[in-house]
Amino acid sequence: MNPKVTRRRFIKGVIFSATAATAGAGIYIANAASSRSAGAVERLVSLTVNGRTRRVDVRPQETLAHTLRYRLNLTGTKLACNRGECGACTVMLDNIANYSCSLLTHQIKGREITTVEGLRLEDGTLHPVQQAFIEELAPQCGFCTPGQVVSAAALLIANPNPTREEARQGLSGNLCRCGAYDHYLNGVMRAAELIS
Amino acid sequence: MPSHDVMPDMDLFQPLQIEDALALADRLGDSAWVLGGGQDTYGWLKDRAKTAEAMIDLNGIESLRGVRETADGIEIGALTTLTDLADNALIKERYGLLSSAASRVASPQIRNAGTLGGNVSQDVRCWYYRRGLDCYRAGGNLCYADTPEGMNREHAIFGASRCVAVNPSDTGPALVALEASMVINSVDGQRIVQAEDYFVGPANDIENTTALRTGEILTSVRIPNTWANATFYFEKVADRNVWDFALVSMAVAMKMNGATIADSRFVAGAVECKPRRLNDVENAVRGKSRDETTAASIGTLASNGARVLAHNQYKVPMIDNLVKRAIVAG
Numbered sequence: 001m002n003p004k005v006t007r008r009r010f011i012k013g014v015i016f017s018a019t020a021a022t023a024g025a026g027i028y029i030a031n032a033a034s035s036r037s038a039g040a041v042e043r044l045v046s047l048t049v050n051g052r053t054r055r056v057d058v059r060p061q062e063t064l065a066h067t068l069r070y071r072l073n074l075t076g077t078k079l080a081c082n083r084g085e086c087g088a089c090t091v092m093l094d095n096i097a098n099y100s101c102s103l104l105t106h107q108i109k110g111r112e113i114t115t116v117e118g119l120r121l122e123d124g125t126l127h128p129v130q131q132a133f134i135e136e137l138a139p140q141c142g143f144c145t146p147g148q149v150v151s152a153a154a155l156l157i158a159n160p161n162p163t164r165e166e167a168r169q170g171l172s173g174n175l176c177r178c179g180a181y182d183h184y185l186n187g188v189m190r191a192a193e194l195i196s
Numbered sequence: 197m198p199s200h201d202v203m204p205d206m207d208l209f210q211p212l213q214i215e216d217a218l219a220l221a222d223r224l225g226d227s228a229w230v231l232g233g234g235q236d237t238y239g240w241l242k243d244r245a246k247t248a249e250a251m252i253d254l255n256g257i258e259s260l261r262g263v264r265e266t267a268d269g270i271e272i273g274a275l276t277t278l279t280d281l282a283d284n285a286l287i288k289e290r291y292g293l294l295s296s297a298a299s300r301v302a303s304p305q306i307r308n309a310g311t312l313g314g315n316v317s318q319d320v321r322c323w324y325y326r327r328g329l330d331c332y333r334a335g336g337n338l339c340y341a342d343t344p345e346g347m348n349r350e351h352a353i354f355g356a357s358r359c360v361a362v363n364p365s366d367t368g369p370a371l372v373a374l375e376a377s378m379v380i381n382s383v384d385g386q387r388i389v390q391a392e393d394y395f396v397g398p399a400n401d402i403e404n405t406t407a408l409r410t411g412e413i414l415t416s417v418r419i420p421n422t423w424a425n426a427t428f429y430f431e432k433v434a435d436r437n438v439w440d441f442a443l444v445s446m447a448v449a450m451k452m453n454g455a456t457i458a459d460s461r462f463v464a465g466a467v468e469c470k471p472r473r474l475n476d477v478e479n480a481v482r483g484k485s486r487d488e489t490t491a492a493s494i495g496t497l498a499s500n501g502a503r504v505l506a507h508n509q510y511k512v513p514m515i516d517n518l519v520k521r522a523i524v525a526g
Contacts, residue, residue, distance in 0.1 A: 060208035171301030
């Protein structure tokens, strides 16, 4: 195997080609739908994701998690329960944490979307939450980590100096099956120190 | 049960004015799903347990958001999120009961998207019904929960009629306690329904949890000054502190006359398919002080008449104890 083709890149490639196939099918269905009802939404939308404006073809009923992962290739946002019951898909909308599996992409036109990919600085410096999570060994298996990072970042925007209890509340919408909650809380408290 | 990652194919309308939304709701009728925060909606649609041809998304209608002061209290737009409700200074100051209830709904992210209108209009959580089985509530002719093998630990101890599901709303009991009224609009005009009458049980209407009808949209909730700045108590008992719906909740407003209770509203949640007013308790505590003696004298007034199922007997002592805790809480 070519050493440059990492496992991650390979998987991304597979997902991307699958997306292209779905997008084609989607257009066909949407045409059928738009002939059915006048006044429904325009499919082509501009989304502000991580500071960049992206033009995307979005089906009317598509969730934001789906758009991020399968159209914009931002796979840091995880889809686990897809029912607003786990928090792995958490993103920020105008700096407020939301479940991207439980929002329609069409509802957030004009709002600023920040995914886990958009948290680090241009020069690659990690976000204080990411740095603190590394230092405190916050994640265990890592699957829920992107959601935890985004929730913690949103919490620290609203409340840069949380008590441990406030941090607990702030992260309470994110499940961790490893049960690394206290480690995540240690991470949030350290991140608050790094920021101040 | 098949689980689907994607939403079913459907149209989406995003009106910017309430008049347009009402016209759409009228024109599309039963084929449309009126969408607020969507936190109760998407599960139904993804599971294909309920379907619609189109969604009417109200989120673009700015006039449906926010809290306004009125001559006789406050008016809350139906699209106000539960987070905004929990953090609103005016509501915290005068109607802390509603702030407390809103802050206990689901999880922070759901409160950031979920709306007051959605919280009071959400469907029941009975898993047999949610799974898409043809139970009474779904138009069929049997109940899967009230059977010897049925899982009914979360179900009703009052007011069951064929269906034994409870109304899961946390803000509902608080609104009933505060004597709120619901403003409902349609192309035919406006009607105002008392919160107490907004929620309906299966004896009156087995397929709906509210008085809202096809073509109608709940636009706001009005709370009168009647209970402003009263003494409040709210408690929600659930298996987990986050996400879970109430096993039993208690919303109480009390007007004190010195050390005694001049008047009160005791409303229990998750014991019936609508918030349950505890009139007997209200009558019994009138003129009494908030102490252990009064609490003890209440006995089982709250649970009298309860009819338990196989797995929800615990709700009987729970509702009685919550009343007692509300009385003595200091």
